[in-house]
Amino acid sequence: MTSWIRFQSSEGGVGFGVLEDDSIAEYTGDMFGDAQPTGARRNLKDVKLLSPCVPSKVVALWNNFYALAEKLGKAPPTHPLFLIKPPMSVIGPDEPIRRPKAYSGKIAYEGELGIVIGKRCSDVSEDEAEQYIFGYTCINDVTAIELLNEDPNFAQWCRAKGFDTFSCIGPVIRPRADFDWRAAHVKTHLDETERQNYPLSDMIFTPAQQVSLISQDMTLMPGDVIAIGTSVGVGSIKDGSSVTVSIDGIGSLSNVLSARV
Template sequence: MTSWIRFQSADEKFGFGVLEDDCVIEYEGDMFGTARSIGIERHLDQISLTSPCAPSKVVALWNNFYALAEKLGKAPPSHPLFLIKPPMSVIGHGQPIVRPACYDGKIAYEGELGIVIGKRCSNVTVQEADAYIFGYTCVNDVTAAELLNEDPNFAQWCRAKGFDTFSCIGPAIRSDFDWQSARVVTRLDDVERQNYPLSDMIFSPAQQVSLISQDMTLMPGDVIACGTSVGVGSIKDGATVSVSIDGIGALSNVLQLRRTPSGAAEG
């Protein structure tokens, strides 16, 4: 299996490559097209990870796990229920989640599996869908929870989930990943909050890709966040959320303390 990352080097150069132990072998070209190694090896402590892809959109599912549906008293849907998160919301491993200046309320984490699309995808069948999946990654689908139902006339899913830095993706994209035997584990300041099997999904990755591709064209690098299960909770300013999936890695981000106009941290 291959793990792909994107990075920024100390000289502020952006690049991508393949992880091998504690190094990255740098590539050139297009990660989703023609890519070749250029023979440069960089140690991980010499680079900063960015999001492993730059999606044109993040498609985020709701109510896609039987355990959570049962807890919420919801029937399994007949089609994936989703919202769209903008590309400006995407950050990578180690980058801060920034509390919106306009919002003082609860911010929630959701540890999830992410599907990364590898080529233009429209109206594909379930049988064809795997050929359009480049690989899998970890996602923290962050939510300004108190905005969801702020207006009783309209649920504000896109606003609550679309703030800058509210789509944490990474640390890597793993190809040929056996999602059916994996679990998502979310830790808040090293305390386990979520630990659930991906086999409990209502719609499999292939079903998600097929059905969503019938609603919109998916492009290379787009991410489908597969939804979360039980254990969602809130993040305090300064806390670290880590979403890990064996075979992919651990995605960690800190909710950044708000800054006053003078630059001092509030707290």
């Protein structure tokens, strides 16, 4: 099965390609357009993996799982509830989550599936939406949780979730045709302890519904990511602890929360 990745070579250049066992078949052009194999190969151990795409925005959903809605006492929404995370918040596998210098409060993890958009998408129907999904990836949607309601007059979702390094994405993009989200679980480990293990089949809005409805609110561009929301088991991270988000068929994404410097 195909897995698309982006990488930084030992020479410092950035490339992309298809992961094949322990090597990378390099491509040129546009991952979401005219990607062509170069014939060159690289050993996986000789490169640094980057976030597998460079989104212009991350659309992050809230209350999109029945189990969490029940736990919180919330009714299922009639339209996806979301916020926008900036591109500067995106990091890849094994990159550190940096604690904001001016913030000493709790930082939370949320293990999630990410939808990667493959082509410009605006006002599409649910029936059309599948063809705009390039593939799927793992996300850790990080939150400076004590900032959310710091001002009682305004919930600061974008500020709390938009810090640099607060959108961990990777390690690969699994193409839509190669991934059955209905059969998959999201598992999140904090250090060695499993904290989340929930079925994606419990989603309130399916990936196609999310793409369709969100595209009616804004144009989605190639490489944009929809973080589909999380379920039960969200918790806080101590400085120096690692969070690993794993989804069968995609892989595992690990990042460590670094202390302020």
